[in-house]
Amino acid sequence: MAGAMFRGTGFMTQALSQAAEAANRGEVPVGAIVVDGNGQVLAAAGNGTRTLNDPAGHAEILALRAACARRGQPQLPDCDLWVTLEPCAMCAAAISHARIRRLYFGAYDPKGGAVDHGPRWFTQPTCHHVPEIYGGIDEVSAGALLRRFFAALRRDVTGGTDPA
Ligand SMILES: [Zn+2]
Numbered sequence: 258m259a260g261a262m263f264r265g266t267g268f269m270t271q272a273l274s275q276a277a278e279a280a281n282r283g284e285v286p287v288g289a290i291v292v293d294g295n296g297q298v299l300a301a302a303g304n305g306t307r308t309l310n311d312p313a314g315h316a317e318i319l320a321l322r323a324a325c326a327r328r329g330q331p332q333l334p335d336c337d338l339w340v341t342l343e344p345c346a347m348c349a350a351a352i353s354h355a356r357i358r359r360l361y362f363g364a365y366d367p368k369g370g371a372v373d374h375g376p377r378w379f380t381q382p383t384c385h386h387v388p389e390i391y392g393g394i395d396e397v398s399a400g401a402l403l404r405r406f407f408a409a410l411r412r413d414v415t416g417g418t419d420p421a
Contacts, residue, residue: 268290268292268298268337268339268361269339269341269361269363269394269395269398269399270395271288271290271298271301271339272288272289272290272301272316272339272340272341272363273288273341273363273395273398273399273402274288275288275289275290275301275302275303275316275341276288276303276304276316276341276399276402277402278303279303279304279305279316280402280405280406282303282305282307282308283307283308284303284304284305284306284307284308285304285306285403285406286303286304286341286402286403286406287303287304287315287316287340287341287342287403288301288302288303288304288316288340288341289301289302289303289316289317289319289320289338289339289340289341290320290338290339290340291320291321291323291324291333291336291337291338291339292336292337292338292339293333293335293336294335294336294358299323299324299327299328299333299336300320300321300322300323300324300327301320301323302316302319302320302323303316303319304316304319305319313347315344315345315347315348316340316341317338317340317344317348317351317352318347318348318351320338320340321333321338321351321352321355321357324336325355331354331355332354332355332356333355333356333357333358334356334357334358335358336355336357336358337357337358337359337360337361337388338352338355338357338359338360338361338388339361339362339394340360340361340362340363341362341363341364341395341398341399341402342362342363342364342366342370342399342403343362343363343364343365343366343369343370343371343372343373343374343392344360344362344370344371344372345366345369345370345371346371346375346376346378348371349371349372349378349379350378350384352388353378353379353384353385353386353387353388354386356386357386357388358388358389359388359389359390359391360372360388360389360390360391361391361392361394362390362391362392362393362394363393363394363395363396363398363399363400364393364396364399364400364403365392365393365396372390372392373392
């Protein structure tokens with residue numbers, strides 16, 4: 258159990274480093290990792306909506322696309338998704354379509370999340386696949402990253418000095 262926990266935290270650490278890289282690109286800091294049944298990381302991505310000019314360029318979508326492309330298949334039933342923030346409605350639906358086995362997420366997102374908040378996608382009758390769901394993993398780290406990012410944005414907007 259302790260071993261599994263340690264491994265798990267390692268995957269969230271990798272997702273968090275993707276989130277930090279996204280912040281360095283000026284993106285909202287969210288990161289995601291797809292891990293296969295053998296514990297191998299198939300794909301890793303940070304949020305890319307601004308860099309890619311893609312409203313669907315959330316970390317989860319980019320990681321799922323990369324993992325599916327690598328596998329040459331549209332579904333990943335033996336894989337787990339680790340993401341630093343509670344997925345939005347779009348990403349929750351994509352996670353269902355990809356038949357992800359387990360969803361691990363970091364910080365809860367009362368404003369934009371769709372797992373424990375808002376539409377609660379996985380409880381909807383039109384949702385045809387529900388992964389095992391574990392929320393709040395390393396949520397302090399994930400939340401701190403987001404708060405630092407938005408605090409820096411506010412400083413920029415008010416003409417303060419760049420914290421970097
Ligand atoms: Zn999303």
